[in-house]
Amino acid sequence: MVQTSAQDRDIVCLHGFTQNRLAMVRDFVAPLATLYRRIWFVDCPGHGMTPVEPGDPSSFFDALVTIAPHFDLFGYSMGGRLALWMLTTHPGVIERAVVVSAHLGITSAQAREERQDSDERLAQRLESLPYTAGLGNQNLELRAFLDEWNRAPLFGDRALTDSDLRLRLMNQPTQLAASLRSYGTGQQPDLTLALQETSTQLFYLFGETDTTYRAMADRARQLTNCEVQMIDQAAHDALHDQPRLVAAAVTEFLR
Structure with a gap:
């Protein structure tokens, strides 16, 4: 994987289900602006201006690859799932990935x-x-x-x-x-083994009171390339509950 300096990097941000690309702008533009050349807030498939293309779900990931040869990736909930999914479909493209309350895939x-x-x-x-x-x-x-x-x-x-x-x-x-x-949790493959093989540096965040994704964080801890952190006094939508804590944790990791 090619390593780039902070000034040469882009980051792509993916939102949660029923949101759109504007949902995270207020909380993340200022913290990320000093770290990246460009910040891309992207509508996930079926949201905002991004329609769902029939057929292979990887078409969305193929489109993201056209943004830059290498970039960092941030995703919350559905956007976090898509971020992890993309790591397995396009290995070597993503240098660092931060996901919040993201499912690694159903195992049974x-x-x-x-x-x-x-x-x-x-x-x-x-x-x-x-x-x-x-x-x-x-x-x-x-x-x-x-x-x-x-x-x-x-x-x-x-x-x-x-x-x-x-x-x-x-x-x-x-x-x-x-x-x-096309992109629901039921359609997403179990990514656990594939994520073990990626060279991307992973950072997994979850809310203190989100018992479902506390268990998912335990799965993430088994990944050798993944750091896990709990956000105090937050539920599933940790960005909403503790925006400053999340922004601080994200920028510290990405720096």
Whole structure:
């Protein structure tokens, strides 16, 4: 792998499910600006301006590779899964990767089938929501879905602000459904063995009260190239709960 200086590097940032590329700009532009030549905030497939391309999921990773020959990668939740997934499809491209609350992949066939069924039910529900694109449209059914999604125990006491909701309401429900079918956890392979073989330096962050991903962090600790850190007083969305702590941990590792 070619090592580059901080001034010559780019970093790509990938957001979580139902967010878009603007979700992390406020918290990460200032901390990362001193470390990188360019910061790319990218819409994940089915979100914002990135449609889901039918066929091979690696088409999204192929598109990311055109950004630069080598770059660093940051991802939260779904974006973290995609970051880890890309390390296995394009080895040698990513120098450093930071992921927050990211799944390494389901290990059993039965659990994978159950998750695929769950993702499909969620996709069908999203497809049933009426939606009108354009500024000023309320899309109350999608708003109600987002409010319900946010109340999942995984997110602890997180409260979505009006700004959070406006960003999420930019996403079309049919594209979110397509994202689940092509890039959902049920579709992602178990990455554990492949990640053992990558030369990328990994940094895995998880929230103190996120019991599900505390167990995932234990899996990450088994990777010889991975450093793991817990974020105090945070649930699954550690960026929302403790943005300064996350930004400090990320920049310290990347520096």
